[in-house]
Amino acid sequence: MSTVNVHQKAHGQTEEARAERTRGGQAYRPHVDILESKDELILVADMPGVKHDNIDINFEEHVLTIQGRVEPRYGEGVNFLLYEYGVGDFYRTFRLSEEIDSTKIHAEHANGVLTVYLPKSEKTKPRKIAVTASA
Amino acid sequence: MSLIPWRNKKEDGGAGQLTPLGEFRGEMNRLFESFLRDGFNFGERATGLPSLLSNWGPAVDVEETDKQIRVRAEIPGVKAEDLEISIRGDALVIAGEKKGSEERSEGGYYYQERRFGSFRREVTLPTAVDPDDVRAEYANGILTVELKKSLEALPKKIAVKAT
Structure with missing residues (x-):
């Protein structure tokens, strides 16, 4: 089992990924x-x-897991300033x-926001109970 | 969700008393820690200002090749038409507004970690660029701006004559 440290971008907080991941490397905790x-x-x-197809949402034993795979953006030999x-x-x-009614969970994705x-x-849900007047 | 940083008593100069030197040392330690954590990204946490007041800017990558400069910025949750990109002197300016999600909320927030509000980022370009040949693209929350170096900025080979 590969453990992965999850970093929150620009915050430096880490948490250990609970589930097993098939890809190693660094993962970030989204805001x-x-x-x-x-x-x-x-x-x-x-x-x-993250591209639309690379998002994975899982719900198992009351735990909702969101994962987004990011393709490496950089080629070799690039000079970074x-x-x-x-x-x-x-x-x-x-x-x-x-x-939460887990059967009705749904999601959408636009502009990098899930x-x-x-x-x-x-x-x-709060329910109103009608009172019938009885004479 | 705001967390108050836990401070070691030793930083306060001991026994809870604030001596000027202890206070100064604590302040330096905090600055140093925040620098190690956030680097040059002096955002909300470093300045202590709420995100609406601080003029935040997105994180950028700048790459240089022989002929062009490519700037990438992480700006999730903005519409392409709400992004304003301009070139001012030797800087590329990325500005826009990220809308909050509060309009959908009726019962308040449980978590609020995402930043919103207007942002602005100026990136100083290493060489002169052709302001008429700039391409900008926004996909999946990443803005990519490609700038062509101007002819004067391109490297020129100079032949050396043997005498």
Whole structure:
């Protein structure tokens, strides 16, 4: 099993990748926003340089894993004047509660940003109970 | 999610008392650590300003070949039409605005790590470039700008005559 250190870009935080990865090397932890709306949680992750086909989202035992494979961008013999960002895959896991309806998770990807929609399950949604008047 | 850095008591000059020298040393240690961590990327963390106030700029790579200069910038989540690229003197200026995701939120944030707001980055170019021959492309959150070196900047071979 290959363990991979996951770095957060420009933050220097690392975490050990929990799952086994088939590709070694450096992986980055994408920056995310998680928002809540009435019906769902929305996870927004910045993953610059990842192509649509190279995104892998997995949900297993309450753990949501997002992975993005980044193709190496540089050829040999390039003279760098500035080299500010590292190139590597993106990897991050999230533990979700049972209140998420995992069968309805869906995602979209645009401009290097991955958005994952995590609908709340029916039983956790607030419900109004109608009161019938009985005479 | 904001974390307050845990500070070693020793940095405070011991016993929680702030001596000027201890304070100075602590400050230097923090600066040094932040430099080791972030390098020259003096962003929000280094300046202590919230992202809306600090004029942040994206991270860039600059490569040089014989005939051209290629600049790449990581700018996820921007529309191509919201990017403004210009050449000013010997610098390439990348500016734009990244929109936050708050308009979709009704119940607030659990995590907020992504940066948004307007950004601007000036990259000094190593040689003169032809301002009329610049190509810019934006795909999957990466902006690539290719600039051709101007004729005066291209290396010229000078023949040496034997006398």
